[in-house]
Amino acid sequence: MPHRTKSNINITPVQLVPEFQFALSVDCVIFGYDRGVLKVLLIESDLPSYKGQWSLLGDLLRPDENLDQASHRILQERTGVNDMFLEQVKTFSSIDRHPAGRVITTAYFALVNVRDYQLKKLDHNLHWHVVTDIQTLAFDHKEILDQSLRVLRKKIQEEPVIFNLLEKKFSLRDLQQVFEQVLGVELDRRNFRKKIFSTGLLKDEDEMEKQVNHRPGKLYSFNQETYEQLKKKSFAGFRF
Amino acid sequence: MPHRTKSNINITPVQLVPEFQFALSVDCVIFGYDRGVLKVLLIESDLPSYKGQWSLLGDLLRPDENLDQASHRILQERTGVNDMFLEQVKTFSSIDRHPAGRVITTAYFALVNVRDYQLKKLDHNLHWHVVTDIQTLAFDHKEILDQSLRVLRKKIQEEPVIFNLLEKKFSLRDLQQVFEQVLGVELDRRNFRKKIFSTGLLKDEDEMEKQVNHRPGKLYSFNQETYEQLKKKSFAGFRF
DNA sequence: ACAAAAGTGTTGCTGGTACACCCATGT
């Protein structure tokens, strides 16, 4: 029977303890939208074998938390942001995915507004990278990023999570650009307006853009209450 | 440093071994379609605390396999079926989800044709249960089942995986009924035909149903080659 | 003959796409 040097849990009986060791981690793909460009938050790898390469933000799972809690903790610790939108993507388990041992990791993706984030100070060697510029990452993190992006693309067409990438008040142009960035397509402006307005999910904030050197657009916000109503009956999503 | 009594892997260094023990398992939600009804394969729980209750088929992850391999192994061992359609659903990690200790499990769902399966012998205490009749299961397996069903519903509308629930040759009625069963809706027969035929994914087998006490229908099969072509350009899925 | 399901077309509606001009603001 394996020997535990230090443990405050006593619920792991003999028959459940495998005769080998796994490590369990959580990796967060933090997507941020920054003035027209979709970015992802990366950290310089601290492992010698991946020196100089970038990797996702991750940490080991602790005994007193589940995976959802771990993902929130990681984001809180690293960025200071609470209540971020987070969703589990997939668990990656290749035998040799980590050079130092058998580490199984569960990937989460997060959506943040980069301006909100900038209010907190950027510590360590964290940097925002343009998603489309990323060619390689440490470990299997490039694959995790790719799969997370695919899940994100589906997700924003099914549920109104896209608003997490914007500030509370935004113009229709902002909204359209996020969709275009994430989906990698171009959309017709007039048809886009019609479709968005027809959902009834936008609340007119009776405000205008400021300090733009063109005609200012109206500002809107996501109408959560309307969405809660709509969800019960029918919300077909945003299909483009 | 934890002590491993028996191990053939030497890649787990000190800094990666948490000071506690997790167990990692895989649970398979095996969906089967049996003459008009969607079922799921369950086994009687062998744990005292869940005596008499049913649970999903699962096993601990082994050091020499990844999660995909483990799920295939479980299906192979328990049902004898190879090459089954399998897809990862989600990882469940509640602290108290297993009464005997900290067990994190990754759920997979599988799609089988019950008739194919019946060719192998049903060992142990395995039984097919009608999905809509299931109220409770051991552990958090009811939640896993519910979430797997939700994923399955999305999946069959995005990719032609539904054919895994049918025999190679099937009638249009069979196909329509599987969709209706899984989605929990009723579909118009004429519109269903039009939509399915318009995809070009069905191959006419030039055969008829046998031994039905009504006018026999034509038999079709899924045209994999056509799908491979279509996939490269555009396949919008089956939306109902 | 009867029961049971197969097979087959049309019409109206709805929602998507394509497309061009005037308007408000800052420089």
Add this chain to the structure above:
DNA sequence: ACATGGGTGTACCAGCAACACTTTTGT
């Protein structure tokens, strides 16, 4: 005045939903 993007409407087309009768087989 000019540059930049905001704001608006229409016409066509495709795809979806609704809907009923005849045909084939087994009993």
